[in-house]
Amino acid sequence: MNEDRPLTWVEFPRQTQVNLPVGAADCHCHIFGPRARFPFAQASKLKPADAPKEALFALHDQMGIDRCVIVQSGVHGFDNTVVEDAMAARPGRYLGVALAPPDVSDAELDRLALGGFRGIRFNYMAHLPPGADEAQLAALAPRLQARGMHLQIHMEPALIETMALILVDLPVTVVIDHVGRIDATLGRDHAHFQALLRLLDAAHVWCKVSGTERNSNLAPPYADAVPLTAEVVARIPDKVVWGTDWPHPNYRTDPPNDGDLFDLIPQIAQTDAQLQALMVDNPVKLYRFKEI
Template identity: 60%
Template sequence: MNTAPITYHPAPSKPTFVMPKGACDTHCHVFGPASRFPYAPQSKLQPGDAPKEKLFALHDMIGIDRCVVVQSGVHGFDNSAAADAIAARAGRYLGVALLPADVSDDEIRRHHDQGFRAIRFNYMAHLAGGASMDELLRLSERLARHDWHLQIHMDNELIAEKAEGLAKASTPVVIDHMGRIDASLGMDQEPFNALLRLMENKHVLVKVSGCERASRQDEPYADAVPFARKLVDTFPARVLWGTDWPHPNFRADAPDDGVLVDLIPQIAPTGELQQALLVDNPMRFYSFDI
């Protein structure tokens, strides 16, 4: 039995915001159970289990119908735990894998059959390093043939540096967590301006997830909301939303997922914007079967 501490809120509140039918959580993870899906020994994070059953219970409570499970670094390149969660709700749940840049086409096809649609690369100090830009661009040419995309999780200070290369990608590029901007620096900060410039490329999308990570305040993380609102207002057809459950590498106190859901009407204040963010954009981009 895994006795490590859990990273998620044990009793999230019921949100007041009612999700539209078909709402999608495009960014969440599953951890273990470690007894069945062991953690990668090189992972700096060795958390308590956050299995699919806990994720499904949260989704059912907050009104999520579709989901994209993002492979966590705790499992390295072994995507089995994510594949198991996807298979349990086949058609409604898809995935983003962690795979090396030189992954074979056969492995891409095998993961595609399991429900994966992208490869994620991390450029954060606390996570295993990603591929070089040349490697990413070569990979993007192959991913385009499989109708896959790149997902990029990077420190905000790297946005400007990587923007020129990402603009040349042959496949769509999804930027995680609003580029991990620091909300305390204000709206007119260079990392956020660099993200807005990067978003001018029509193949780039952004997840307006992670308000709790961008914020330097306690919940409800109000200082981060204007950044997400700006992205939704400016690029309404290329924004996605996710919970980031079970919130790995967050602060000591896990965020209340009900509070995060109740930020949605502030991020996307109209029914039209909410429909695009939560239903239409993910349905179109990921091509769910159901």
């Protein structure tokens, strides 16, 4: 079924050298298909090979991941059933973040929340359909908060300062994707990274420290980006979560080896306390995982 579609993930990743704590969570990954059962959205510009739940489960079992948050991909649009199927296969340990239109109905929000979705994601990236506008976010935020859901934001780094003016006043938990997609080659003093740090100082704003490899312009171990990610973890140790971003859609080159990404964890969470918070305690707090 994959025909000539590009495989965006390494089929046989090397084993990580990191021993993760019990209950460790991958808080950002996706599932593509299989298309025979879960067709891709016609509007999706990305046409990857299948990346089914079985491959994701195998990666997690290999690396020592006990919990997971699957983020609905634009490949499947607003039809979140591919994530629902994966959550049902590992109930309680696998939760979701949905895609939905800004005017999603109360009934659909109720259904998503009861079904294990903990948030709604909006994209503000050139290669993806546009997210909600300011008025739509303001209207949606209290509806999410009432259901224990959060707002997840994936945005171009040039938009951080402008978006911050909106996000800091929203009455809902906000989660910023991939360290704001900052360009690590610009350094820590660049306006984009400094705007991100200011935004993260808001009590209700969290950060996913996934995507270090995306923010880098180097080969593993991504030496230009790791210090910036580590600075975010040290600055807000109780408001960060980590993820693989498997199966690495729209990556800049050939897909990264997930073993390399797992090996970055002790470089970005440099103390035992930071590691425990990043991989276990913060995911439990944000996503309300049950005890293992």
